[in-house]
Amino acid sequence: MQSRIDFMLMVVLIACATKIASDIYTPSLMIMAQQLPGASIDTIQLSFPVFLFGVAMAQLVFGPLSEAIGRKRPLLIGLMIMGIGSVLCATATSIGALLIGRGVQGCGAGALYALWRAMLRDVFHGEDLAKRSASLFVLIMGFGSLAPVLGGYLVLIGWQSNFWFMLVYVLITSALVWKG
Numbered sequence: 002m003q004s005r006i007d008f009m010l011m012v013v014l015i016a017c018a019t020k021i022a023s024d025i026y027t028p029s030l031m032i033m034a035q036q037l038p039g040a041s042i043d044t045i046q047l048s049f050p051v052f053l054f055g056v057a058m059a060q061l062v063f064g065p066l067s068e069a070i071g072r073k074r075p076l077l078i079g080l081m082i083m084g085i086g087s088v089l090c091a092t093a094t095s096i097g098a099l100l101i102g103r104g105v106q107g108c109g110a111g112a113l114y115a116l117w118r119a120m121l122r123d124v125f126h127g128e129d130l131a132k133r134s135a136s137l138f139v140l141i142m143g144f145g146s147l148a149p150v151l152g153g154y155l156v157l158i159g160w161q162s163n164f165w166f167m168l169v170y171v172l173i174t175s176a177l178v179w180k181g
Contacts, residue, residue, distance in 0.1 A: 020145035055107020079112025091164035
């Protein structure tokens with residue numbers, strides 16, 4: 002029973018990572034536009050499609066890769082990429098560096114986004130799969146809507162704290178994946 006709880010916790014963290022990373026820093030946009038050299042609100046907003054482009058492209062790679070070599074290694078690689086992207090964003094000193102970081106972060110998030118559904122299908126079937134998937138979608142929407150609220154509190158420390166938070170999130174999730 003405990004192993005199923007651990008598995009579901011891991012899947013929840015993996016499934017929510019993309020939505021949280023996408024939205025957590027939205028309260029920081031104006032501050033980032035003021036503090037990053039060469040940035041404006043328009044260029045800062047480019048970080049959203051850059052992130053989503055990375056998510057989309059990574060799914061094309063990590064989905065088939067996980068079918069070929071299993072789920073664990075691609076998950077750990079995706080988490081590592083997402084962590085590197087988070088560090089690049091947190092340490093960005095220009096808009097260009099931030100956009101590169103968001104692209105890298107998106108690639109890692111895309112790996113996670115591609116794999117959590119497959120992981121559920123690997124373990125659960127039929128009605129049990131439907132129940133767990135429905136519950137998971139509710140959690141993703143709930144945590145996703147709380148991400149900007151959390152980001153609003155983190156911005157009081159500094160806009161970089163949103164990305165440092167994502168690094169800690171990735172490290173915790175990596176530990177669970179490694180253990181699992």
